[in-house]
Amino acid sequence: MRWSLRLGGYRGIEVSIHLTFLLLLAFLGVNTWLASGSVAAVLGGLGFILLVFACVLLHEFGHALTAARFGIRTRDIVLYPIGGVARLERMPEDPRQELWVALAGPAVNVVIAAVLLLWLVVSGALVPVDQLGWARGPFIERLMLINLFLVGFNLIPAFPMDGGRVLRALMALRMDYTRATQVAAGIGQALALVFGFVGLLWNPFLLFIAFFVWIGAAQEASMVMMKSSLGGIPLQRVMLRDFATLDADDQLLRAVQVTLGSSQRDFPVLEEGRLVGVLRQEDMLRSLHDTGPGARVREAMQTDFRTAHLGEMVEAVFQRLGECRCRTLPVTDVRDQVVGLVTMEHMGEFLRIQAALRR
Numbered sequence: 076m077r078w079s080l081r082l083g084g085y086r087g088i089e090v091s092i093h094l095t096f097l098l099l100l101a102f103l104g105v106n107t108w109l110a111s112g113s114v115a116a117v118l119g120g121l122g123f124i125l126l127v128f129a130c131v132l133l134h135e136f137g138h139a140l141t142a143a144r145f146g147i148r149t150r151d152i153v154l155y156p157i158g159g160v161a162r163l164e165r166m167p168e169d170p171r172q173e174l175w176v177a178l179a180g181p182a183v184n185v186v187i188a189a190v191l192l193l194w195l196v197v198s199g200a201l202v203p204v205d206q207l208g209w210a211r212g213p214f215i216e217r218l219m220l221i222n223l224f225l226v227g228f229n230l231i232p233a234f235p236m237d238g239g240r241v242l243r244a245l246m247a248l249r250m251d252y253t254r255a256t257q258v259a260a261g262i263g264q265a266l267a268l269v270f271g272f273v274g275l276l277w278n279p280f281l282l283f284i285a286f287f288v289w290i291g292a293a294q295e296a297s298m299v300m301m302k303s304s305l306g307g308i309p310l311q312r313v314m315l316r317d318f319a320t321l322d323a324d325d326q327l328l329r330a331v332q333v334t335l336g337s338s339q340r341d342f343p344v345l346e347e348g349r350l351v352g353v354l355r356q357e358d359m360l361r362s363l364h365d366t367g368p369g370a371r372v373r374e375a376m377q378t379d380f381r382t383a384h385l386g387e388m389v390e391a392v393f394q395r396l397g398e399c400r401c402r403t404l405p406v407t408d409v410r411d412q413v414v415g416l417v418t419m420e421h422m423g424e425f426l427r428i429q430a431a432l433r434r
Contacts, residue, residue: 177240233263235291263292314415341403352376
């Protein structure tokens with residue numbers, strides 16, 4: 076992901092930190108220095124923040140590893156100043172599986188809080204809560220309370236928090252999945268209005284949470300409605316049939332001419348009639364800049380690409396477009412001949428037409 080620094084990975088799941096997270100550390104460090112003038116206080120404050128986000132990371136791994144048990148891959152985990160995001164390729168279709176995946180993250184924080192509480196009780200270091208502050212009181216007890224806060228916050232029954240997915244999964248056991256999503260999204264947006272009203276009167280930070288919840292609920296409802304609209308539609312009804320191909324030995328000048336003469340941005344590349352690559356517009360432009368229009372298409376094309384099959388349904392292909400984060404998929408028939416293209420832009424047009432027909 077752009078603007079992110081890779082930290083490492085575990086079980087094939089890459090972990091990155093968004094660059095804005097470094098701004099948060101700098102902001103907190105400067106504020107602590109201005110308030111205390113102590114290097115030890117600054118280091119202690121930054122260390123506490125890093126431990127908090129380590130707990131957030133474990134929370135996201137709870138989601139990711141539970142999803143893996145149901146055969147769902149996690150693309151990556153990204154840490155932002157407001158929390159972490161585990162980007163699953165898809166959510167489970169079985170409500171019971173979604174319930175387990177959604178609860179796994181908060182369950183990790185419960186376990187962390189329980190272990191820390193046990194340590195505090197055994198060591199006799201537990202102090203009254205009213206004696207604690209952001210930078211005051213036992214380090215471990217403050218971390219325990221933060222984990223309990225993460226549990227409570229994430230279980231708010233509103234998208235995009237885990238509680239919204241828990242609510243949707245429970246309702247989907249008794250009603251249609253799309254209807255359950257709409258109801259859960261409506262509850263989330265109602266809570267967002269409450270947060271916004273309370274934020275105006277008491278704490279402006281709640282306005283940010285209200286905006287976050289409102290947008291998350293709307294996006295979740297929109298995604299599920301879109302998936303529902305695509306269900307049961309054969310790919311051959313949607314794919315582009317009027318398209319151009321390139322030969323692997325063509326010069327990039329040929330790709331430029333075809334691009335200027337049509338609205339097509341990406342091209343299947345053939346060699347002796349066999350699909351061997353996809354030339355994306357951005358790769359063409361980069362190669363034009365680096366090597367000029369005389370370079371061969373094979374030098375700029377992507378050889379690691381995915382395809383769709385003529386007999387597939389639109390819903391599965393749309394999901395694949397999202398998984399591979401690509402813009403175009405060549406469509407092949409039983410003889411592996413390219414017979415069409417599927418693009419994100421054309422899919423969007425199809426969805427708008429479907430919405431207009433429903434209205």
